[in-house]
Amino acid sequence: MSAVAEIKSRLDIVDVISEHVNLRKSGRNYTGFCPFHSEKTPSFVVFPDSQRWHCFGACSEGGDVFNFVMKREGWDFRTALEELARRAGVELRPRTPAQVQAEEEADRLRELLDTAANYYHHLLRHAPQAEAARNYVARRALSEETVERFLLGYSLPGWDHTRTYLLEKGYTVDELIKAGLLVHREETDSTYDRFRDRLMIPIRDPRGRVIGFGARTLDPQGTPKYINSPQTVLFDKSSTLFGLDAARRSIRQEDRAIIVEGYMDVMQAHQAGFENVVAQMGTALTEPQLRQLQRYTRRLVLALDPDTAGVQATLRGVEVARETLEQELAPVFDPRGLVGYETRLGAEIRVLQLPPGQDPDDLIRQHPQRWATLVEEAKSVVEFYMQWLMDSSDLSDPKVKKSIADEMLPVLKSVSNPVERNAYAQKLVRALEISAPQFLHELERRTRRPSTRRTTTRATPLSAVLETREADLESYCLSTLLQRPSLLSQINAALTERQLEPLNGKDFQDMGYRVIFETWDRLLATD
Ligand SMILES: [Zn+2]
Known part of the structure; x- marks a missing residue:
């Protein structure tokens, strides 16, 4: 029996949860007020038979005793394993x-x-x-x-x-x-x-x-x-966020994390009572950093100085961005990357625009209330970028308009929700006063999935290859795992070492793969 299975067999989920939640018996199950959102009628249910819990209210999520303590205490999997093992008297595998x-x-x-x-x-x-x-x-x-x-x-x-x-x-x-x-x-x-x-x-x-x-x-x-x-x-600075240890409680409470650029910004924010603030460690925001935050919230706000060399450099091309990066360690603003993170992590990323020439440190010290307002007013990545491009360009020049449209195409293309994508596109067309049919046609052409295109051409165009690559990778990973289940513990050990959560269904974007993985994972845990 695996350590996880043994812990589960020795601990009763009702005991563990009732330490945090007032549970009442109702039929075979127990109900109470959900500890993860505030509510007037109890919608949190614990099922002793399956040893699982579920919130039928706003959270609409659930899981086993591990998910519960991880969520409740903000622990990573390794910590939850160690703590629950100690409690259950289970010796972790030497x-x-x-x-x-x-x-x-x-x-x-x-x-x-x-x-x-x-x-x-x-x-x-x-x-x-x-x-x-x-x-x-x-x-x-x-x-x-x-x-x-x-x-x-x-x-x-x-x-x-x-x-x-x-x-x-x-x-x-x-x-x-x-x-x-x-x-x-x-x-x-x-x-x-x-x-x-x-x-x-x-x-x-x-x-x-x-x-x-x-x-x-x-x-x-x-x-x-x-x-x-x-x-x-x-x-490892690419997976570290400064201040997370001090911020995580508040991030969970407020269901929002704010990411700033520097140490001083974090310390000033915490001092002023804004405790849900962390800093990226130089360079660009990375996916491992966002995954750290994902344990506490899916709502992220980036506080960016719009004049950072990083934003400007993005416009001048990647090469320049890289040079700037090495010279000044300025964070690079990468709208496409961020929109990609949103899709992959199921996160919502907003951008808080600071007044020119001010960093969070100054702003929070001088006008704490203004900071709170700016957080509330933070825009979506796409909107922020669109606005930024237009504000910093001469829109009377048709060439400039075209270059903004060109710049926005790949960003819009990475928005996975078609309704949202279309709304942004419409907005851009109106703001730039460019030909809507032409722009939308171009966007449509670029976002069309290869499957909708009958295979009349012999060679697959590069764009199609890139689009299917993610799904192919998922399929490859999944089939490898199914053939060699022992890989899973190795992968999870590596993830745990980096303070990341073990592999779970949500790591697969494809719904089919997700269900297969989750089912298989559950079967493994009960062996
Ligand atoms: Zn809930």
């Missing part, structure tokens, strides 16, 4: 020696980073050299409470203070390199502190454990402004 070793090494690095964070924090509070850092914190109007809450710190100037301190604490040079705190110079086989004379901002995983640092220069002319920990076994 790991291979390699896994145990990797786990121990990761624990040790986390402990090391935690020690470092406290060391930096102590320096910020007491070191005479930290005067500039303390002034900086004061200038940004970060309160004592915020400094404590985010455990801000300071790294001393000089090349080996961190090394000396942590070696004295019993860590090795090798561990310090692996944790990203020391840089190893190959040529001379020597090492030095990566972070020197900087404000230190601990970056945590969703469980609140320190996995890396963001470090800001205190020299007004200093470059780069920020350096981050490098990629380590603990820290």
Whole structure:
């Protein structure tokens, strides 16, 4: 029996849920008020026979005891597994020696980073050299409470203070390199502190454990402004969101997450009581980052500075975007990518437009109410982009109109809902005063599914190949899984390691595949 099945056989879902929900017996089942939405009549039902729950109200979702605690506590699958296993008295399957070793090494690095964070924090509070850092914190109007809450710190100037301190604490040079705190110079086989004379901002995983640092220069002319920990076994910036550990409760409560660009924005927002705010870690927003948020909400708002080099660069082409990106680490605004995420993740992504020249940090500090209003007024990605293109162009020039239309075609094409797509297209046609039939025809031509086109041509056009690629990939993945079920646990282990949810039906876009996967997954769990 798998650990999951054993846990389920030992725990009664009614016991677990009744700790959080007042349940009343009604026939064979139990009902209560749904803990995930507010309601006047109880529509939350627990089925002891199948050991499942379902909300027949606004949520209209349900699941087993694992789904319940994951949703309720905001845990990832691994955490839920560990917690429920402990509760059920189930020993989780012993790991291979390699896994145990990797786990121990990761624990040790986390402990090391935690020690470092406290060391930096102590320096910020007491070191005479930290005067500039303390002034900086004061200038940004970060309160004592915020400094404590985010455990801000300071790294001393000089090349080996961190090394000396942590070696004295019993860590090795090798561990310090692996944790990203020391840089190893190959040529001379020597090492030095990566972070020197900087404000230190601990970056945590969703469980609140320190996995890396963001470090800001205190020299007004200093470059780069920020350096981050490098990629380590603990820290992968493409799947990390700064502040998520502090924000997740509020994100769930408000059913909305706001994504900003910088550390300061997050800290300022939390300080002002807007606690559902997290920051992407430089560069473009990634799908793993959005998947992290998806555990808490499907409603996302991006707070973008419309003048960011990123938005402008998108217009000048990908090459330029890439150059800008590397130089300034400015986030790239990729409307097509975002619309794609919406479809794949079943999410709603809106864009909050900041007043020119203001970042969330300033705005929240000066006009908190204005921030709240802007969040409410956030536009859909397509609308934001359309508006942005038009506002920043000379619409009296027919050539410019055409280029906007061309720019919008691929974005509209990636909107999967035809009604929505058409509504946007109509809006664009009206705003640009261009020929509607021509534009709509072009859009129609581009979005037509290859299946509606009889196979009269011998060679499949490239666009059709691209359109079917996703479905083909899903079919390939599914059939591989069905042939080799053992792959599933490997895949889930890899996902869990990256703090992602195990594979589930929703990962398949094709409804047929989704149902097959879910059925198969359920059969596996009951074996
Ligand atoms: Zn509900």
